[in-house]
Amino acid sequence: MEWKSLLGGTALALVAAQAGWADGEACGKVRIADGGWTDIAFTNATAELLLGALGYESEQTLLGLDVTYVSLQNDQIDVFQGNWRPVQDEQYKSYFDNKHVEVLGTNLAGAKYTLAVPDYVAAAGVTSFGDLAAHAAEFDRRIYGIEPGTNQMLIDMIAADRHGLGDWKVVESSEAGMLAQVARAVEKKEWIVFLGWAPHPMNVNYDITYLSGGDIEFGPDLGSATVWTLSRPGYAAECPNAAKLFANLTYDIDFENHGMQRIMGDGESPPDAARAMIAAEPARLDKWLDGVTTLAGEPALPAVRAALGL
Template identity: 60%
Template sequence: MKTLAATLIACLAAGTALADVESCRTIRLANLGWTDILLTDATAEVILNALGYEAGNTQLGLGIAYTSLQEGNMDVFQGNWRPVQDENFKEFFDKGWVEVLGKNLEGAKFTLAVPAYVAEGGIKTFADVAANREMFEGKIYGIEPGSNDYLLDMVAQGLYGFDASWEVVETSETGMLSQVERAVSREEPIVFLGWEPHPMNIDYQIAYLGGGDEVFGADYGGATVYTISRPGFAAECPNAARLFSQLAYTLDYENYGMRRILADGLEPQEAARAQLAEMPQLLEGWLAGVTTFDGQEGLPVVKAALGIE
């Protein structure tokens, strides 16, 4: 008997149309509230809804997102950053509590960052930050609670010279960036959790800190982002799974799409529609062999829904 992954791979390779059962019409996406995932989930929702599905997302903490997939309360999560999530969530993969559908982004980064003027002043590594507690008022700015465990563990373990006097400020992505904006406007020092893709890489001159490999991995937390699902999703919903396995974004798509949300104030689905209109060539690969829920060829239907000729 074929494994679920082998069955899906065989069907994908053969170009076989994959029919989804009625229970697959509703697709539940786990969302962390990060702007990159707001954009990618909105992109998936726009496409799925055009195909006749009913897709939506629920904002959860990172750990709860994994547990929700394990328990079957969510279907898909587009935010499995590797290797940074490997250690904390290894058991989920080893025990089959989640399944990998495919890579959705390569060339990402995820580690501590400072404004370029701070780096030019000599702060280039994690250890440099730890040695200059007064400069940073003992604060590292993170995002929402549940997504800063790497930083909290780093401080608790005393890595790189940090100690218990340091505070990881847990707010939200928007809250953190407001602190970055405030500091940059005054040319004050600040250390914060930075990542790419994100319009912070376009809007500010920032420098990623070296020396944090033990916590974030090599190459400034160099990462590949994967899409994962609840167990059995690919077998039950092979057409939707095919779409997710082919949804491979680019850094430009995400950097500029996220800017539409953060700077232009567009709702995520509006931003996704606008970015797809700018980069319609992506749809060809994403929708290869994908059908509507009722079995029609998917690409022309999605293009028509988006007003793309």
């Protein structure tokens, strides 16, 4: 896949934003995909908070991953902050090859995404994908996943009988449903294998071990990942200022872990968590708003600081 060619048109459009070209009225409402995950709930809330301060309206729509890509292609959604790579690369390769989506930039580096078990299960000898089949009875031949459309790599793994798991089942529910199952298992010291990832408060709330050996399914280094921000085709050319904001919106593991903990552990709403994290680290605004204006074309940083009371 030629990422340079995908980025070329976007880069040119972002030059327009840096030159101070305000977006037109048609760009005033930004349609954002919500994948139903707490990390994207937090990053989307952060984006919405900034967009509102800049004079934009925004609308989030809860969509499965498959529908998200179709919606970007069909001009029903403008932006998606949840393109995890390499785990989504093969399944959605055609969207990039056919230019049905565009890349705005990387929003998170150092993430990971693969199967995990509680530490007491790892201590009993399960530290890799290859160890699972020997303990099928303890796991009840079940792998706990999240939303349908997000677990395809596991479904394909079972269909191909990789790692001897051909008679296993992926339990699809939601992030919250999966974590509730993990919490019940950990409380009773029962065996469970589930999708784990960072950033996420699960890494703080539970003692877990990520399984090695899942390179085919999730990529090397325990599913080491970067998260990219995508847009519908032509968005950066049509709305360069909003696209520039999303290109600037980069996070880190620690920032997202704490923001997600506010939502999942402290019960804050995503907007309240985003506001609290920005208030705690206001220096991030300098980078996020570099080369960005309000919808009306005024300087962004003072407008956002005033709107957020900073």
